Amino acid sequence: MKYETGLQVDMHQHKTIIPGKNENDGDPMQMAGKVEELREIISRSKRIVFFGGAGVSTASGIPDFRSETGLFAQEENGLSPEMILSKSFFYLQPEKFFDFWRKHMLHPEAGPNAVHRYLYELEKQDRLRGIVTQNIDGLHRQAGNIRVYELHGNVNDNYCMECNAAYPAEAILQSEGIPRCECGGVIRPNVVLYGEPLEKYVCIGARREIANADTLIVAGTSLTVEPAASFTEDFAGKNLIVINRMPTKADERATLLIHGDVTEVFSELSRE
Numbered sequence: 001m002k003y004e005t006g007l008q009v010d011m012h013q014h015k016t017i018i019p020g021k022n023e024n025d026g027d028p029m030q031m032a033g034k035v036e037e038l039r040e041i042i043s044r045s046k047r048i049v050f051f052g053g054a055g056v057s058t059a060s061g062i063p064d065f066r067s068e069t070g071l072f073a074q075e076e077n078g079l080s081p082e083m084i085l086s087k088s089f090f091y092l093q094p095e096k097f098f099d100f101w102r103k104h105m106l107h108p109e110a111g112p113n114a115v116h117r118y119l120y121e122l123e124k125q126d127r128l129r130g131i132v133t134q135n136i137d138g139l140h141r142q143a144g145n146i147r148v149y150e151l152h153g154n155v156n157d158n159y160c161m162e163c164n165a166a167y168p169a170e171a172i173l174q175s176e177g178i179p180r181c182e183c184g185g186v187i188r189p190n191v192v193l194y195g196e197p198l199e200k201y202v203c204i205g206a207r208r209e210i211a212n213a214d215t216l217i218v219a220g221t222s223l224t225v226e227p228a229a230s231f232t233e234d235f236a237g238k239n240l241i242v243i244n245r246m247p248t249k250a251d252e253r254a255t256l257l258i259h260g261d262v263t264e265v266f267s268e269l270s271r272e
């Protein structure tokens with residue numbers, strides 16, 4: 001049976017079937033064993049770092065725009081999200097950039113899911129040294145985490161390009177055309193667009209945490225976006241855990257590899 005679109009529930013296994021899911025996560029017994037192994041590793045670790053990507057937020061209703069390129073391209077006259085979310089497009093076609101931004105990148109209704117909530121508990125127990133995320137949705141901070149390295153910025157953080165005044169995401173959401181500050185300057189999201197460098201001190205902090213971690217959990221990312229992906233190579237600790245539906249560049253180095261959905265794994269972990 002083939003699932004084309006959307007999420008469907010298999011009533012026999014009581015689990016969600018995700019289109020294009022990996023064949024390796026078909027065995028519930030094997031998955032349960034791996035989750036127990038992960039629980040064991042977490043309980044022994046003192047300096048955990050979580051490195052996450054789009055797969056962490058899909059269960060919060062934030063689609064992974066990289067895996068939906070075809071869909072967006074159709075809507076946007078053949079332009080890929082990577083083209084629209086680039087520095088040059090922002091300067092050349094700001095109106096179209098902000099239309100896309102309001103339509104696809106802002107999700108004010110989205111809230112933290114099982115992954116965010118579990119990581120918040122780990123930070124409270126002082127065993128999570130940091131979250132390094134490629135996501136810009138700000139959901140880890142919304143869940144309460146403090147030690148968050150947002151490599152690509154955060155949609156809730158916006159500023160006037162003239163006077164530097166800070167603005168919430170609503171200022172852009174409620175605007176039309178190009179959002180303007182009281183001073184007349186353009187309000188832009190403080191996110192890293194394609195073609196822009198990552199913020200130096202965020203990178204330094206993230207890499208330091210990864211290098212000092214005893215356990216690194218890489219989850220919900222296929223590690224295709226650089227330079228973020230290569231940061232995981234700084235890890236020199238004992239346990240490298242990879243949780244992703246699709247194969248990743250780190251699979252070969254993983255000491256525990258779980259081909260499955262990160263939210264399902266953390267929902268299972270949250271059950272005592």
Ligand SMILES: [Zn+2]
Nearest residue numbers: 160163181183
């Ligand atoms: Zn201003």
